Amino acid sequence: MPINVNDPEYVQAEKDYMEASSPEEKLIYLKKMISHAPKHKGGENLRQQLTTRRKKLELQVEKKKKSGKSSFKGIKKEDMQAVIVGRTNSGKSSLLKALTNASPMISSNKFTTTESQIGMMPYFGTQVQLIEVPAIESESFDRSIVHTTDTILLLINKLEDLKFIEEKLPKTPAKRIVVFNKTDYLDEKEKRKLSATLQSKKYNFVFVSAIPELPKNNLEELKNKIFESFNIMRVFTKEPGKEKSKKPMIMKPHSTVQDVAEKILKGYSKKVKETKIWGPSSKFGGQKIGLNHVLKDLDVVEFKTK
Ligand SMILES: Nc1nc2c(ncn2[C@@H]2O[C@H](COP(=O)(O)OP(=O)(O)O)[C@@H](O)[C@H]2O)c(=O)[nH]1
Ligand SMILES: [Mg+2]
Structure with a gap:
């Protein structure tokens, strides 16, 4: 009979364990599960199962390390x-x-x-x-x-x-x-x-x-x-008539409108018919600009495609 463990740390560790993608990661969470498993007699079976699983994982990790495929x-x-x-x-x-x-x-x-x-x-x-x-x-x-x-x-x-x-x-x-x-x-x-x-x-x-x-x-x-420290700038994009993107794109400083378009999709800049801009690099909101326009942090760029 599997027993129900209510310790929130255990529950979280089990969830992390299930979601972990590598044996190294799994091992970390399994150890956490073990440290939060019930210590009383009713938990004996569970503790035993977990320890067996841990030994298997440790073997896997060892093998992987030896083969040079570090996680x-x-x-x-x-x-x-x-x-x-x-x-x-x-x-x-x-x-x-x-x-x-x-x-x-x-x-x-x-x-x-x-x-x-x-x-x-x-x-x-x-x-x-x-x-x-x-x-x-x-x-x-x-x-x-x-x-x-x-x-x-x-x-x-x-x-x-x-x-x-x-x-x-x-x-x-x-x-x-x-x-x-x-x-x-x-x-x-x-x-x-x-x-x-x-x-x-x-x-x-x-x-x-x-x-x-x-x-x-x-x-x-x-x-x-x-x-x-990252020396980057954030650029929001938008489509005509819509709100700006929630998440900014991360660009190198002095990137151009063309760089942004190409980061969205290779070859995308060829499809762009008109670009408008709002924010620090614009003279006024909604200014029409060309693909060579150099952007600044927190600019908003609107692409109208063909
Ligand atoms: N008082 C105090 N204790 C801290 C602080 N940061 C970490 N600790 C404690 O230092 C110990 C080691 O922390 P841990 O994050 O595991 O260190 P790690 O080995 O560098 O990953 C733990 O007991 C932490 O609770 C802090 O800013 N103040
Ligand atoms: Mg640490």
Whole structure:
């Protein structure tokens, strides 16, 4: 007889488990299920089933690792991606959870996260892909994602962590933001001192608490900083007589109307008969412009096709 488990953490973990697409991901949620399974005698069967499943999954993951097919080689990079890098227990999983829809395991145990975790962070109609990679000092640390990402969040709890991380990071053109976490443990005087030091070294930094319930967690400021780091612009599109699109398109700065049309559909710009524009790059709302017109952040473009 299957028993009913009411623990919300268990229910969520089971749901995540069902939706997980790789054995690595499944294993993460299965472990969470096990830790929230009923401890009483009635749950014995269930616990046993879960443990058997865990052993199978662990074998699968082992095999996959040996064959070199690591699970997250296949992370599809979105338009805007940032990677959280830090030492174990610095609050990487907490930060991912606070900023995105992901529900990674959070624990004061060391090295709980052994696979990269992905979450999506909503930001004014756009989505930023945020990835937690396993602790930088662990074997599971994934350099390949760090290599190709747009922005690296250096998550630290004390100044010494910064040097430690920097020494291990590959040289890449990615923007870097120093995220000083657990600042709820610091008093104002300590913060002022740290702030002065980081400023003198010209770091782009922010003090946060990765626990949204805490006052002065500064998470909104961090979101802004992440978004600003991407060097992109948002462009809304519309059809004649209709409202503008809810979600903006993410474009490189100085993109033209033609770039937008081609991103919608290859060859689309050939079909465009007339373009109108509203917003920062327009002289007036509804101005007619050509395909070479250079756009600005938050412009609205209307395409009339043949
Ligand atoms: N007080 C406080 N505790 C935090 C903060 N961020 C994380 N923690 C705690 O630090 C521990 C490690 O967090 P976790 O997110 O699992 O760290 P990770 O190993 O870097 O992924 C957990 O017990 C968290 O609750 C914070 O801003 N303030
Ligand atoms: Mg973690």
